[in-house]
Amino acid sequence: MAPNRAKALPSAIGVEADPLGAFCTTATIVRAKRGQRFSLSAGQRRSVYVVRKGLLVLQAKISGKRRQLLNLFYPKDIVRSSCVPPLPEASLVAAVVSEIWRVPTSSFEALANSDASLRRSLSQQLAHQHSRANLHIAAIGNLTSEERLASFLIEMALRIGVAGPDGIAFQIPLSRIDIADYLAINADTLSRVMSRFRARGIVFQTRRGRTLLPDGRTLRDLSPIADAVVALHGSAASKRDPCFSMLT
């Protein structure tokens, strides 16, 4: 819980380039428990957050009651308050145990100003996240709940799934309510759709919340935006494991 001063990265062993590691000298490491919130309001001294491990969600409330998860943030993602609309209770919340670097906005800008290649990485990263936000608009604007859930499962599989002999397995890092609020459907409806998927053998769920997707092909066919999801979330997976070919 106590923030530490970030140390230099351990020398990489077969790890791809980590341009965001440049912030390690000015960042404060924060280890967040599930549910921990990070304020994004303008009142607070502004910081930029860089996700290192885990999963964070950007959420807000509409008219004080209805909740919406606007974005999911994975490792390497950057969160800055200027990209967050001024909605009530807009905040960044850790969905699972996570590690985040908190970088003062001034240091963030100073570093970006001094390093052209870092600047390029940041620009690309932010554009990528913007692209994901736009895809999410298309998803919740046009898809049925089944299609949304299929797209979400593909996203999860690509981001945190591990390919095995029986399919792709992972532990969904969000509660049912979180998933429902992310996909903009009712939690009850989500439960129904999930049950339907289970009955059709599209997903298997064991106790302890593990999810198994035995048939990537069918899942792909269920999601009209599967190609785009793979393009935006699949880069990590395809590097990690060739067995994702069912999805990609």
Place this chain on the structure above:
Amino acid sequence: MAPNRAKALPSAIGVEADPLGAFCTTATIVRAKRGQRFSLSAGQRRSVYVVRKGLLVLQAKISGKRRQLLNLFYPKDIVRSSCVPPLPEASLVAAVVSEIWRVPTSSFEALANSDASLRRSLSQQLAHQHSRANLHIAAIGNLTSEERLASFLIEMALRIGVAGPDGIAFQIPLSRIDIADYLAINADTLSRVMSRFRARGIVFQTRRGRTLLPDGRTLRDLSPIADAVVALHGSAASKRDPCFSMLT
């Protein structure tokens, strides 16, 4: 229609700073008719577009049939393909007669690299657009069709409205189908909601497509995200005309 080499800006007369004017030396001016498309696919030589006048929409298709307008772009907005998700038929379309500057990506980056204050403006502008995209997620994820239409009318009023004695007037630059696809509702439903608004005296529509909003207060009350819409779209309006106080 014929692209011209951009000329230097005329000396400003009481006009606020225009950091994007820096691109005038390398930009190609494009005057677009209603419906003209700009490719954003990777195949094409990439360009960055800067909106100068008019209104552009970013659209895509889902499974070849359903259309979604992802974003609206107003003057000063920047459109680059890296912010656009890889969906079928993703394209930038002029909703009305517009003027756009087409800047080669290489020039765009070179200029940004050479000028720290321009870089700051660009970063702010892109963050602002990202913020609007996130607000749109909240809108189509959580609002009823009435609430969506109210929010849209507020956005239009702030962006292109002119305050007069009878309220705020403007000519909606989108067809009904466009508006419906932007708000992610059916065009028939939109027509019904609009009729309801007319019956309640919330909007008046004359022939020639002019729209009049006599009662900004009621409209505000109908939109749960009115505050955020005003914050993200109202800066131009409040400078232009104090009569927008009904909305802000």
Place this chain on the structure above:
DNA sequence: CGGAACGTTGACTGTCATCAATCTCTGTGG
């Protein structure tokens, strides 16, 4: 004078949200 595109309206249908009851899982305290 057609014809096309767009908008409006009504009737019907289907999906999804709401409400409520039940069940599972987890952690706590006796």
Place this chain on the structure above:
DNA sequence: CCACAGAGATTGATGACAGTCAACGTTCCG
């Protein structure tokens, strides 16, 4: 060890809202 409470998930019944289809009206073209 068991009982209990509370949160979250599941499932059914029900109703409202919005999408679909169809018919008709309007406007603007050639």
